[in-house]
Amino acid sequence: MIRLAASETLIPAPNIEYYELSPILIVFGVGVLAVLVEAFLPRAHRLHAQLALCLTGLVAAFVVVCTLTDEAQENARAVPQKVAAEGAVAIDGMTLFLQGTILLLGVVAVLLLAERRLGGEFAASAATVPGSAAEKETTRLGWVQTEIYPLLMFSIGGMLIFPAANDLLLMFVALEVLSLPLYLLCGLARRRRLLSQEAALKYFLLGAFSSAFFLYGIALLYGYAGSVRLSDINAAVSGSEDNDALLLIGMALLAVGLLFKVGAVPFHAWTPDVYQGAPTPVTAFMAAATKVAAFGALLRVFYVGLGGAKWDWHPMFWGVAMVTMLFGSLVALVQTDVKRMLAYSSIAHAGFILVGLVATNAEGLSATMFYLLAYGFSTIAAFAIISLVRDGSGEATHLSQWAGLGRRSPVVAGMFALLLLAFAGIPLTSGFTAKFAVFSASASAGGTPLIVVGVLSSTVAAFFYIRVIVLMFFSAPVTDGPRVAVPSLTTALAVWIGVAVTVFLGVLPQPVLDLADNASFLIS
Amino acid sequence: MNPANYLYLSALLFTIGAAGVLMRRNAIIVFMCVELMLNAANLTFVTFARQHGNLEGQIIALFVMVVAAAEVVVGLAIIVTMQRTRRSASVDDAHLLKY
Numbered sequence: 001m002i003r004l005a006a007s008e009t010l011i012p013a014p015n016i017e018y019y020e021l022s023p024i025l026i027v028f029g030v031g032v033l034a035v036l037v038e039a040f041l042p043r044a045h046r047l048h049a050q051l052a053l054c055l056t057g058l059v060a061a062f063v064v065v066c067t068l069t070d071e072a073q074e075n076a077r078a079v080p081q082k083v084a085a086e087g088a089v090a091i092d093g094m095t096l097f098l099q100g101t102i103l104l105l106g107v108v109a110v111l112l113l114a115e116r117r118l119g120g121e122f123a124a125s126a127a128t129v130p131g132s133a134a135e136k137e138t139t140r141l142g143w144v145q146t147e148i149y150p151l152l153m154f155s156i157g158g159m160l161i162f163p164a165a166n167d168l169l170l171m172f173v174a175l176e177v178l179s180l181p182l183y184l185l186c187g188l189a190r191r192r193r194l195l196s197q198e199a200a201l202k203y204f205l206l207g208a209f210s211s212a213f214f215l216y217g218i219a220l221l222y223g224y225a226g227s228v229r230l231s232d233i234n235a236a237v238s239g240s241e242d243n244d245a246l247l248l249i250g251m252a253l254l255a256v257g258l259l260f261k262v263g264a265v266p267f268h269a270w271t272p273d274v275y276q277g278a279p280t281p282v283t284a285f286m287a288a289a290t291k292v293a294a295f296g297a298l299l300r301v302f303y304v305g306l307g308g309a310k311w312d313w314h315p316m317f318w319g320v321a322m323v324t325m326l327f328g329s330l331v332a333l334v335q336t337d338v339k340r341m342l343a344y345s346s347i348a349h350a351g352f353i354l355v356g357l358v359a360t361n362a363e364g365l366s367a368t369m370f371y372l373l374a375y376g377f378s379t380i381a382a383f384a385i386i387s388l389v390r391d392g393s394g395e396a397t398h399l400s401q402w403a404g405l406g407r408r409s410p411v412v413a414g415m416f417a418l419l420l421l422a423f424a425g426i427p428l429t430s431g432f433t434a435k436f437a438v439f440s441a442s443a444s445a446g447g448t449p450l451i452v453v454g455v456l457s458s459t460v461a462a463f464f465y466i467r468v469i470v471l472m473f474f475s476a477p478v479t480d481g482p483r484v485a486v487p488s489l490t491t492a493l494a495v496w497i498g499v500a501v502t503v504f505l506g507v508l509p510q511p512v513l514d515l516a517d518n519a520s521f522l523i524s
Numbered sequence: 525m526n527p528a529n530y531l532y533l534s535a536l537l538f539t540i541g542a543a544g545v546l547m548r549r550n551a552i553i554v555f556m557c558v559e560l561m562l563n564a565a566n567l568t569f570v571t572f573a574r575q576h577g578n579l580e581g582q583i584i585a586l587f588v589m590v591v592a593a594a595e596v597v598v599g600l601a602i603i604v605t606m607q608r609t610r611r612s613a614s615v616d617d618a619h620l621l622k623y
C-alpha cells in the first residue's frame with residue numbers, strides 16, 4: 001500500500017469560503033439533484049418535482065446573495081475585499097449585484113420554461129428525428145423533455161461564476177459551463193425543429209470558435225504575466241514595459257471571446273439566427289442573463305486585470321461601442337421577423353451598455369449594472385409576450401401577422417408596446433433611466449462623441465419600435481391572423497414581473513440606482 | 525532547444541485551426557479544427573509554464589482537456605442530430621435562418 005502522508009504536507013488543503021460561495025454551490029447542487037430526479041423519478045412526477053426544486057434553489061441562492069450584500073454593505077469600507085477559494089473568486093459589490101440579477105432572471109426563466117397550456121415549447125424527445133414515427137409516438141404519449149431544468153441550472157451556475165471569476169482559468173471554465181447547456185437548449189424546440197437545430201449548430205460552432213480565441217488570449221497573457229490571476233496580471237501590466245506584443249495580442253483575443261458572448265459588432269453574426277431559431281423561452285433567458293454575466297466578466301477583466309493598460313484597450317472599445325449601436329439600430333430597421341428585430345435591438349443595447357463600460361469610472365460601473373438589470377427584465381418579458389402570439393402552426397413571428405393585434409388583445413399589445421417604449425428609452429420606463437445613467441456617466445468621462453452616436457442610434461431605434469406599435473394599434477387586423485393565447489399562470493406571472501420591473505425602474509428608480517451605486521466597487 | 529520554437533509551433537497550429545474553421549464545409553472537420561485551436565493554446569500554456577518555471581500552465585492544460593472533452597460531448601450531440609435530420613453534415617446546408 002502506498003503511503004500518501006508525505007504528499008499531504010507538500011500540497012496544503014485549499015481554504016474554501018463555503019458561505020460566500022454558497023449561491024453558486026446551491027445552484028450547482030440543485031442542478032445535480034435535478035439530474036437525479038431525471039434518473040429516478042417516474043416521468044409523470046418529474047415536471048412538478050423539477051419546478052419545485054429549481055425555484056426553491058434559485059430563491060434560496062437569491063436570499064443568500066441578499067444576506068451577503070447586506071453584510072458587505074455594513075463593513076464595505078472596513079473590509080472592502082473578500083476573495084474566496086484562494087483568490088479565484090472575487091465576492092465584491094459587482095459580483096453580488098449581478099448574481100442577484102441573474103438569479104432573479106433565472107426565476108423568471110424557469111416560470112417561462114414551465115409553460116404547458118400552449119402545448120409546450122420543447123420537443124417531446126429531442127433525440128427523435130423531426131417528422132419520424134418516433135417523434136409522433138413520443139408526442140402522442142405526452143412526453144416532456146424535463147432535462148431542460150438541470151441544463152438551465154448548470155447554465156445559471158456558470159453565469160454566477162463568470163462575473164465573479166478573479167482568475168482567467170476559472171473564467172474560461174465558467175464560460176464553457178454557461179455556454180454548453182445553452183447550445184443544447186437552443187436545439188430543443190418543439191415546432192420548427194430544423195430551424196432550432198440549425199440555431200444550435202451555429203451557436204455551438206461559433207461559440208466554440210470564439211472560446212478558442214479566448215483561451216489563446218489567456219495563454220498569451222499567462223506568458224506575459226506568469227500567472228492567470230487578474231491581480232498578478234495587473235501588477236505585471238503596471239510594473240513592466242517589455243514584451244508588449246504578448247499583452248496586446250492576448251488582450252485583443254480575450255476581448256474577442258467576451259464581445260462574442262455579449263453580441264457586440266463585429267462578433268454579433270450569431271445573435272439574430274440563434275435568437276430566431278431557439279425556443280422562445282430559451283431566447284428570453286439567453287438574451288437577458290447571458291448579457292448580464294458576460295458584461296460582468298468584461299468589466300472585471302478590463303477594469304481589474306487590464307486597468308493598467310487602459311490606454312491600449314480604451315480606443316478599441318470606444319469604436320466597438322459606436323459601431324455596435326449604429327449597426328444594431330440600422331439593421332433592425334429592415335427586419336420582418338419580430339424575434340430577429342429584437343435580436344438586432346439586443347445588439348444595439350450591447351452597444352449602449354458598452355458606453356457605460358468605456359466610461360471607466362465608478363459611475364459608469366453602476367450605470368452598466370443598472371442597465372443590465374433593467375434591460376434583462378424588459379427583454380425577458382418581451383420574448384414571453386412573443387411566445388403568446390400564435391396561429392395554427394405555432395408562434396406567429398412575422399411582423400405582418402401582428403397587424404391589428406392591439407384591437408384584438410389590447411392588454412397584451414399594450415404591455416408589448418410599453419416594453420418597446422422601454423427599449424427605445426422613453427421617459428417613465430426603465431429604458432430611459434438606464435440610458436440616462438449610462439450617457440451621464442459617459443459625459444463625465446469625456447465621451448461626448450459616444451453620446452452623440454448613442455442618441456442618434458436611439459432615434460433610429462425609436463423609429464422601428466414605434467413602427468411595431470403603430471402596426472399593432474392602427475392597422476386593420478389581418479384575416480386569419482394570430483390570436484393571443486391564454487397562457488398558464490407561470491407565463492402570465494413572468495410577463496407581469498417583467499412589465500412591473502420595467503415600470504417601477506422608470507417611475508421610482510432611486511432605490512435600485514442607490515443599490516447599484518453602493519455595489520459599484522471591484523476588488524483589485 | 526529554444527522554447528520560443530514551441531510558441532511558433534503553437535501559433536502555427538492555432539492559425540491552421542482557425543483557417544480550417546473558416547474554410548472547411550463539414551461540421552465535424554470544423555469542430556476538429558476548433559479542437560486543434562484549443563490544443564495549440566495548451567501547447568502555449570505548457571511552454572510558458574516551462575519558461576516561467578511554475579506549474580500553473582501545466583495544470584491549466586489539464587483543465588482545458590477536460591473542458592474540451594465536455595465540449596466534444598455537446599458538439600457531437602448537436603452535429604449528429606443535425607446529420608440525422610438532414611442526411612448531411614455540411615455547414616452550407618444550414619441556411620434556413622437568414623435575414
